[in-house]
Amino acid sequence: MTTTILKILFLGGIASSFISFDLPVGWGKAGSFPKSYDMGIALGEGENSKNAATIKSIDKEIDGFGTLMQTCRPDRFVGKRVKLTASIRTESVIDGASLWFRVDQCKSEESLSFDNMGDRPVVGTTDWHKYEIVLDVPNNASLLAYGVLLIGTGQVWFDNISFDIVDETTPTTGSINGKKSAMKTEPVNLDFEK
Template sequence: MRYDDSIQRVLTLIEQSEYMPTLEDMAQVAHLSKFHFLRIFKKQMGITPEQYVRMRRLVQASLQLRLTKRPILVIALEAEFQSQAAFTRAFKHQFALTPKQYRQHFTVLLQKERKIMTTITGWLLSGSNPADYAITLDHKIVHGGMRSAKLYSITATNETFATLMQQCKATNYLNKRIRLSAFVKAENVSSFAGLWMRIDNAQGEVLQFDNMYERPITGTMDWNYYSIVLDVPNHATAISFGILLQGTGIVWMDGIKFEEVDDNVPTTAVDLVGEINEAPQNLDFEQ
């Protein structure tokens, strides 16, 4: 059974709430018991709901440190920490720097990246009309850490698409079930956007595929969690994955994970063959 929809509803509640929702509120939105919700959330997200909310508060605080000169104490209190000392301890645990060090480090880093930012290491822009789109690193809109990847339209139409993607060998993942997951935020997506992953063999034939076409990201959506799960056959040679934007708009991607999961996690693969009849039918065209 897939719980993505339940978790997505909870993450939307957290993003839209000024204060941390109660466990009862989150379980109710997820349509699960409190015990079941806690177990599912931690299994899928890797942390508890309380830890997730604290991480998001710290990320929002980090943006204030980067983009403003507001006092650290004010930022700490707005993030619902009782003192600057408590905020500093939590912040250093999350970012490995104190708030003051982080602010200084980011100022220098941003000055350097403004001079050299033209591509994203390890990723490439592809698609039907990549020249109609652009990619960049975004320091102002992030889900965790210091950067997110941004893919946006320039001169695109609803018939064109582009993808921020990469490819790796399938060797280390043969006969395994793999989950690609990420947090995605969207703005004014006219057609659709989504994560995608494809498994190919040596002849370039598609063995497994999913691009979230049947569960698209459209319009304007706040940060939320999405995943794709595919099996890697023993004759696979390449795995391609990324985020797709068809039409106009902007998508951000952050917190990407590429990991092996067990068989209890259902696949999201598209049926590439379709339903096959057991025997030939209607050979005389009389039906």
């Protein structure tokens, strides 16, 4: 009986390592090595047993990153200070996982605002924790880009994403840098239920 249980556990472990995630509606894969990661919806693995999104390395060594991201027009945020919040947990992350947020302007290679938590990445194995990025969205903004990225190996889950307008007393966290992407009119499927 013990041998049978061990075989079942072993085969279950092998099968689970080949499970692929479905991409959430409205989200896309990107990064320097997106094919080195499995990205998508982790059913029931969210902070409150709801769905979460996940990025999991599938290569043993990765000299780059993968991101699950989304873009939209900044209409309701123009001229405002915006806080992006998400809950993140990690497993065996060596190089770093992070929330990121970028504000771009039309016909420019430079971003108006950017923060990828490069100075405060999430590493190791961590439980759910809330992370925030605060950026100004100037009047000439034409695009918001945001998501979570994983550098190197490990796995990151993210959930409970929200955008809030905050006042000027809330300090910004970002700087200027980045590039452009495609655009939607509003953020979509932030709860990964689709």
